[in-house]
Amino acid sequence: MKYFAGRNLKEILRDRLNLFFGLLFPLLILTLLYFINRRIPASAGMELFQLKNLTPGVAVFGLSFVSLFGGMLIARDRSEAFLTRLYSSPLRAADYIFGYILPLLPLALGQIVCLFLLSYILGLAWEPLKLLLCLLTLLPSALLFAGIGLLCGSLLTDRQVGGVCGALLTNLTAWLSGTWFSLDLFGETGKKICYILPFANAVDSSRAALTGGSGAAKLWIVAAYAVGTLLLAVAAFSRQMRRG
């Protein structure tokens, strides 16, 4: 399995588009919003763009690209007969599933660490324990998006994955997570819907870890979505395997 996982990590890292969207793009977003925030007068009370609130939000947004990387890789392998070749090898179902999911976790971690490094350079207060806690709260989000990638890659073509994970999912994560604007703007019902979904809960729980605010309990909602998505993804992949 380690050879297969190693191969998948190399495939993702050697794609320049992945590096841009996975690494540079969230850093650009963070930088852009940081400079925008500097121009917003304090009297406007725009706390969302302060680094302690913004960084966890952009981290969750950045993690949505992890599903794109994983999904595209799996869909492409399916379409190019590479997976068919591997199906005749001694790899078992668990090897495939862990082999596709595990490489996404260091990618996610690297993305988050780079984001926080930039944030510290821009002025975020250095509090290592809170950073560690924040990283831990982002782990269920990383697993959630890895699971979505495995699910989409198992069911869709690579073009469809690009649409669903690249366009739809990243936008849902951006707009419904409370990263760029308060979810109060959606009204009572809209806000409730946002908190039924995992994105706003992911951002709130990681913000709470960094700022010490309330929101840690929402981590369980993200974890539940992550487990459910992973189980669905495993079922979908296994079904595709049986179909050859």
Add this chain to the structure above:
Amino acid sequence: MNAVEIRSLTKSFGAIKAVDGLTLDIGEGELFALLGVNAAGKTTTIKMLSGVLRPDGGDALIMGHSVLTELAAAKEAMNVSPQETAVAPNLTARENLELMAGIYGAGRADARRAAEDMEGELGLSHVSDRRARTLSGGWQRRLSIAMALITRPKVLFLDEPTLGLDILARRELWREIEKLKGGTAVILTTHYLEEAEALADRIGVMTGGRLTAAGTAEELKAAAGKDSFEDAFVEQASGGAQA
């Protein structure tokens, strides 16, 4: 022991019976060519024997291991070069070879050594450090075949291995395939009749999912009453009796 024993193997896709009661034995070290027109059931047969598809009926033994009940053991003994070129595009040629060796249980040092040896045997040394997606179609196919050979399998399935290769590369690959005879059982599918005639110990013809003829090239010509192998194949492929 036969390398491959196939008993009444059947596979349907909806109303279409892609493989219909295939029964065949292939000896250890034998090179068996499976011919047939498009949609005759050759690739579906290979997929069932290699564990990619589960048969709807019948069974097959690969080095004595059932593909239904002992698939893991069967897979250890075999390897496949699929019809489509199947390489990891962003890995180098060397990395692709080491990947396959590693998946089949080789440690890092053994995988590296096996990759070097295979590169030398198939003339891939000068493209060793190039990413697979930068190679031409012919070189990718050569790499794809090397990835099947690197594990030194007891049973090797080659699904149209020389498709897309130029004549020199094809002849080179024929030489490599011939070296396997006697040691590895090779099941080769091809549309090139001269390839089957040149390489195979025995040839089978599939038509509509059934094996309609099996034997040496001479036996098939005699059975069809034809002087050329091509005429004999056309006779068999266009609806001969069940073998």
